[in-house]
Amino acid sequence: MSFRFLPDEPVAPVRMPTGQSVLIPRDGNSCLEVLEGIARVYCPCEETEGMTLAFLQSGDQLRTERLCSEGVCVEALTPLIFRNDTKASEGEGFDAVNEWTLQLLRIRHLGSAELRLQALFALLVNRLGRRCGDWCQLPFRLTHERIGELIGSTRVTSTRLISRLRSEELLSVPTGEHILKVAPTLIESASFAV
Missing domain, CATH: 1.10.10.10 (Winged helix-like DNA-binding domain superfamily/Winged helix DNA-binding domain)
Structure with missing residues (x-):
């Protein structure tokens, strides 16, 4: 599995061509927000072999404090533009990654x-x-x-x-x-x- 790393300091916007992946480290201070395109969020851990956690589209956020210790990877399924210096929306009660993970888990349990x-x-x-x-x-x-x-x-x-x-x-x-x-x-x- 190959991916690139983001700079240590937040950069906005980040542009990625289709097929490229980037590692998003765990960070309690920021949030990634998709501005344009569709991304697949997956686990970089060797044991899980790139397990898909979610798909994100324009307006969706990925809260970096909720990631596993190794972070997650974001793959551009279409040309992708995102910010990694956004503050997480508070009080909305919706987390796109959690919702996708739940839906994908439900699918895997069908007969x-x-x-x-x-x-x-x-x-x-x-x-x-x-x-x-x-x-x-x-x-x-x-x-x-x-x-x-x-x-x-x-x-x-x-x-x-x-x-x-x-x-x-x-x-x-x-x-x-x-x-x-x-x-x-x-x-x-x-x-x-x-």
């Missing part, structure tokens, strides 16, 4: 890999996607290995399930674009409320 994959796509589309004509679009792609990690299966299983969805025309991966198209019927029929 079958098919249900977990469907619930994952429903969660991602409802929180980060948008409806575009006959399809729902996610503005980023995830590898089959990452999808396997998110639904608690192997890469082989996620590849098999994704291939089935593609053959049933419930999922489309346009060539040359960094988007993922999901059929609304797949999202609407998910047995998991997000």
Whole structure:
């Protein structure tokens, strides 16, 4: 797993191209705020092998005092701009990272890999996607290995399930674009409320 380090002093804004990761150290004095784009937050610990904790979008905050001792990594799934000199919002009662972690944990406890994959796509589309004509679009792609990690299966299983969805025309991966198209019927029929 490769990532770069932020400077010791807060810098704003930080711009990252798609695919780049940065280590956010534990710090009780600041907060990261996403200004533009979508990011994946994951654990840098060797034991957890890059376990996804959350996805963040514009306006979401990552409170640095709540991180594990090694911090967390932030990966740009789309071109990303964030600040790391923001003060945490107080009294709102909503923590984007905690909410995502809870939702991802709930998905991993569904009965079958098919249900977990469907619930994952429903969660991602409802929180980060948008409806575009006959399809729902996610503005980023995830590898089959990452999808396997998110639904608690192997890469082989996620590849098999994704291939089935593609053959049933419930999922489309346009060539040359960094988007993922999901059929609304797949999202609407998910047995998991997000």
